[in-house]
Amino acid sequence: MTQETEHVQCLIIGSGPAGYTAAIYAARADLKPVMYTGIVPGGQLTQTTDVDNFPGYPNGIMGPEMMEDFRKQAERFGTDIRFGYVTKVDFSTQPHQVVVDESKTITADTVIIATGASAKWLGLESEQKYNGFGVSACAVCDGFFFKGQDVAIVGAGDTAAEEATYLAKLCKTVHMLVRRDEFRASKAMQHRVLNTPNIIIHYNSETKEILGDGKNVTGVRIVNNVNSEEKTIPVTGFFVAIGHNPNTEIFKGWLDMDETGYLITKPDSTQTNIEGVFACGDAQDKLWRQAVTAAGTGCIAALESERYLAAKEHQPVKSVIA
Structure with missing residues (x-):
């Protein structure tokens, strides 16, 4: 044909x-x-x-x-x-x-x-469930909606570091989840993150599940990939910045x-x-x-x-x- x-x-x-x-x-x-x-x-x-x-x-x-x-x-x-x-x-x-x-x-x-x-995603079912309802891949786009709130961001490169510092200007606390024991970001971006007091860095941390009430994000469950210790962090926003x-x-x-x-x-x-x-x-x-x-x-x-x-x-x- x-x-x-x-x-x-x-x-x-x-x-x-x-x-x-x-x-x-x-x-x-x-x-x-x-x-x-x-x-x-x-x-x-x-x-x-x-x-x-x-x-x-x-x-x-x-x-x-x-x-x-x-x-x-x-x-x-x-x-x-x-x-x-x-x-x-x-x-x-x-x-x-x-x-x-x-x-x-x-x-x-x-x-x-x-x-x-x-956007690259983590591949979690809960990530897709709450996408647009607390989960975002763009801090510049959506950070404003979480003004004065506690949020988490996953990533360790320059983009994640830049978005974490951006969120820190708006949010009460930014929990930065880094999967290894070090950043991949440039030294300049690392210094910027480390010198921002309301950014809390969680090294060796993998995201297990994004928690919610069925409508919006309420927290994130992470596991330490060295000692397998699990903990839950209360947050209302979860940002994915892995590229x-x-x-x-x-x-x-x-x-x-x-x-x-x-x-x-x-x-x-x-x-x-x-x-x-x-x-x-x-x-x-x-x-x-x-x-x-x-x-x-x-x-x-x-x-x-x-x-x-x-x-x-x-x-x-x-x-x-x-």
Whole structure:
């Protein structure tokens, strides 16, 4: 059976703040973007509850509702949003070739990658049960909700140390659970943690279970992996800071990426090493990972796509930067 083929000017792979913002700008520039949402339309924010730090929502908004707003705005300008998962790419020719759901080939003049990243979790049943109800993988996103309360954070790297010190400014006590007898964080970050009086460090500690009352987190049960001693720490928030995995596996061998899989773009640009392929959001941002920064790079990716196409066709740029 012959595989179906379709050609588009601008293909956006992935949704979420980066993908939807890219779609809004690309559609307004008359690039007639086609978006494939991926397995989780809307990305990580659809798995969160309150979002209080995105401009324009003075009373806060639920993550899934916010992504629905983004989707509607992208559709209003003409974005063709489709549910589907990219299973293969071929960036060796122009136009680029992308296979969706192993059944349809899309050829695209420009490709915007907004596949995001997924937080690493401990793998506990209780962790998923209370995800969004006291359990979080983003202290900057959710720390405010635990102001004046006791919380725990698991991790030993720079991200965990940075998030622990951030939480310490808001929370009464931060219990930092380190699985070994030392940090993996840089010396500077270690000193910052050790010099913060309301951070209590629990070395050689494994999380056994996150406790709750059926609705919200009430504590965490940990075990010392040296002497097997167990204890329960009362907390209302539990933060996981053991890293993220960028959703970029499919681009290996085609696009430059660092040792952890984050796509590498040119300085002050979303342009990858392949002409006409742009990367935005958490797939290329391992530092900030915020909805608003993802949206910003999505905007840049669309504007750069437009300029790339205009230069190829010797046409004036249509969009107005406001």
